[in-house]
Amino acid sequence: MIEIRNIEKQFEGKTILSNINATFANGMTNLIIGQSGSGKTVLMKCIVGLLVPDHGEILYDGRNFVHMGKKEKKQIQKEVGMIFQSAALFDSMSVLENVMFPLDMFSNDTQHKRIDRAMFCLDRVNLKGAENKFPGEISGGMQKRVAIARAIALNPRYLFCDEPNSGLDPKTSLVIDNLIHGITKEYSMTTIINTHDMNSVMGIGEKVIFIQEGKKEWEGTKDCIFTSQNKKLSDFIFASDLLQKVKKMEINNMKD
């Protein structure tokens, strides 16, 4: 479980995040949604320690991440896996080497065992057979899946995904979403996902936090979204006509 309290962050005097509180439970996919530029990536970077928040506390299962020594931070970082908006694979390494990298760096297993583990992770994301390709030679969806395999190689307790399905077609997005959801359940991880894809929200939004202009506007589950009275939330989610119709139908269904 991850708890954040009163997170604040400014860039050059401009407030990007103000007073954000939330808890993210384990074994659940926690979604952070919001418009482009609302501060989702900045929030996630604060939580994982790539940025230091100006104020506030971040608790990884009770361990306070902000006021921590280097050594303890490193310990937590070994329990963290992250998938970046751009996949961020090492492009001088093959797919297999990418997945093996965290193992090579931190695991004391034999070479043979490390390869086995990497192959297992690749298999988990349905990428067996692509292990000798380079990141430049595979499609965006495959790159994202390699990134997932790399993130789970060390059996993390916390998984962070920054827009895991940006730039992917709806079908591939679904595959990625289900993959992340499945892994989260399987290993009971604390998963936090940044997204502005409504399909993901409806599909795996077990807990949804809506951020606008650096403030938390709303929080709930995907089912509450339809009945929520929050104006800003419905403006954001039901922006398109299609989704307006879906909302009406869903509300009618609920009445019956």
Next chain:
Amino acid sequence: MIKAIKTFGKYLMLMGKTFTIPERMRMFFKQYLKEMEQLGVNSIGIVLLISFFIGAVITIQIKTNIESAWMPRWTVGYVTREIMLLEFSSSIMCLILAGKVGSNIASELGTMRVTQQIDALEIMGVNSANYLILPKIMAMLTMIPILVIFSIFSGIIGAFCTCWFGGILNAVDLEYGIQYEFKEWFVWSGIIKSFFFAFIISSVSSFFGYTVEGGSIEVGKASTDAVVCCSVLILFSDLILSKILA
């Protein structure tokens, strides 16, 4: 001025982060070998090519422009050797390498920065500066004496080729000149200088690449800045080192 001091401070901090004991020696050596190949072995070609032609051109220039009847017959070989040893094979060659290796390092690290690969390393708990930069610096320091020696030989072979194939002068005279009053120290001073230059090239261009912010335009700018900055620093330190080592 204040900006320059700030940048220098950041550079020192990055070097502090770089010079720590690698977490995994196995990974360090893997990177080290890779960088020796990429930065050193792959530069041998250009070093041989340029040194060969410069050696040849110096010989021709000295022969046709300087030599006259009242000058001893060792002049051409002697001057060619001194130019190669004292200036070309260390300083000028490192200037050329600053262009090749410096831009290579800066754009590689810059791209890794903007595509969040460095962030990915940091998230895993890897000291990214140590993992990426230290092998580059070590590889350059290892390879540079070899490149200097290659350059000296190639230059001298170039000089001889003008005799053998160009008939510019008698090869025996050239050989006599090249051996005339040979001081071993000049070779060493060239190699010592080149260590400093190798450190400048690898660390400064790593700094420019590692600290890129933005996108591909900034990466391009960082790689140009790296080459310019390395070149200026090499020229400047050449001045000081030549005075000290003379």
